[in-house]
Amino acid sequence: MNLAALRENYQKGELLETTVHQDPIEQFKIWFQEASNAKVPEPNAMFLSTVGHNNKPAGRIVLLKHVDEAFSFFTNYHSRKGAELAHHAQASITFFWGELERQIRIEGHVHKMSEVLSTEYFHQRPRESQLGAWVSDQSSRVESREYLEQRYAELAKEFEGKEIPKPAHWGGYELIPDYFEFWQGRPSRLHDRIVYEKNGQAWERYRIAP
Template identity: 55%
Template sequence: MKLADIRKEYTIKSLDLNDVSSDPFQQFRVWLNEAMDSDVPEVNAMCLSTMGLNGFPNGRIVLLKEMDHGFVFFTNYESEKGQEIQALPKGSLTFFWPELERQVRIMGSLEKVSELESDTYFHSRPIGSQIGAWTSPQSQKIETREALSKRLEDVEKRFEHEAISRPPHWGGYRLLPIRIEFWQGRPNRLHDRISYEVNSENKWIISRLAP
């Protein structure tokens, strides 16, 4: 089959201005809960896009771990994404839940979460993941897989008789949104799009967008 011939009609649900919450965070929780109830795999997976140091947009999948007044994820601060965020602390998140024919796009600024928040989440992770945070020089070039295995052995030996502390180069970021768009697939590519944008008074303005 040719790629151009792949086509799907979206017919499951609709989205109307009269149906959505005035609070985009509440609307996101409703959709997230429905996605979890529908057993969407990797329901908290999201594409984080930042501006690369080479001037090109750069995206990768990360996992949403908390939602309060922003959207929180954790990573290595010295990784490629960490360096990009340090240079330009702005980004976007994209969720795609094909089982519900839904997409959510979120745009905003990025900030580090507090040390306490990073510590709390780090110590909630499985031991193997804690060890992994110390082991991997994320995004750096390595010679072989065996070299990574040797680093793992060294880290395991280091923490054999002591509690695993959070690496200083590892922690969380929070994306603080200025725009959130909810997309619901509809027949004939006439999809429903509802956008929330923050105005100068820090209030959310809701609009319907053409598909």
């Protein structure tokens, strides 16, 4: 395989200062709806980047579950990302929708969601997912797949016919953005990149080179 020869000449759209929304969250919602309309698989899948105690970055895909003034996702607080966010509360999320030749980078401060909202969302999840949150001590070593399946069966029996409570170690995070970059692929690698950067209470908008 010749990786150096793999390339696409992007030509599905354009991104202009005169047509983007003044509010980056509204612009995100416009693009997200267009990704959904285009049947992009899991358009809410986003690459979450965090920084650990050793100052090394780490990334993984998580699912966006709500967006208003913040971008919300849920996870185990004891996971690697949970530990890293407790240490360093700055993070970035990246969406890539190849079908539309688009990418969005968002940076900001992360904090835990309220217990009330986390509990409310937990009980909206499928029962199997609720059990999974109890089974998995996320990011820790496990002896085998069989251990997880046995633990799942035990908890399914324990909670049979009962409401499953939200584990104390599981809940939501909200990323409060202070930086957006909207990227639209263009021919000849002259891509459109429009940045929104928080300046006090206002957003400064400008173009950067591809």
